[in-house]
Amino acid sequence: MKELSVQQICELIGGELHNETNSLINGVASLEEAGSNKLSFLGNIKYAPQIKATKAAVILVPEDYLIEDDKCYIVCKSTSAAFSKIIDTFAPPAIEYPSGIHASATIAESATIGEGCHIGANAVIESNAQIGDNSVIAPGVFIGHEVKLGSNCLIHANVTIRERCIIGNNCIIHSNSAIGSDGFGFIPGRDGHTKIPQVGIVELADDVEIGSCVCIDRARFGKTKIGQGTKIDNLVQIAHNVEIGAHCFIVSQSGVAGSTRFGNFVVMAAQAGIAGHLNVSDGATLTSRSGVTKDVDAGQQIYGFPGQSKREYVRQNLRIKKIDRFEQELKELKKQLAELKSNS
16 A cells, blocks of 8 residues: 655645644545545535544645644645645556457458557447547447547447547547437428438547537537537537537536537536527636526626526525515505505
């Protein structure tokens, strides 16, 4: 088991040590679960009351935390970043995927497999697909016809990448996601719904990471695009012809309707939804469960449904909270009016 002194950890993350201890640290844990040889951290001030009871040998705290006891602390600029660095130190070795093709994999003769690739059991790679160097195709993955997959990609088990889609370099796609499903396009009619052909593709830029059970629909024509470095959480739906900019965060259970465009560094929080054919400009934030029905300006924060600015949202909720008081005042006025009438 790997062990580090508190001083070694402090040097590793560049923090400021308070109340040094001789304990050797052999791992990390939450404040509640940490034992006497574990390191923990305060990532959110609401958990500060747990510090009093924690058994952690050392605790990472932010620069504005007021130290009032003799526990061992390391003060950091970013406790989350420092904690992540320490986790890497104590983490078990990464899973290695030796180069080679499993005997049960099915690979078309016209497919191209780069050097150093790992092709897992029961993977299927269709005709004219191209797999870049050092990429990993885990068991049960389906790579469709004419797909282009970049170098150093990690495609986890049971992912489907449909025909002609393009995946950049260094991309990660987690289990059970579908890239390039047909967009939801139909013409309603009295005799039923006529399917609109979806002949476009999905294109992921370099360094994109896609969570599990994500669906990204192919474009009706042209491309559905995900920009460089964007990270998409589990259980997200991206509709046809959507364009997501670079370095965006799209969090679990969110949905983006067709032909909407995101700028760069947009954050879409959990369970948010946005209507189609809208523009969300750079640096905007769509907060949890917001429902966006109009364009969003750069840097704007959107709350509630229908989506509105923070100022509008707060004002509206204050009005709602006043309704009960107004109702009570109205009852009193009616009562007073009835008494006046009875005495007249």
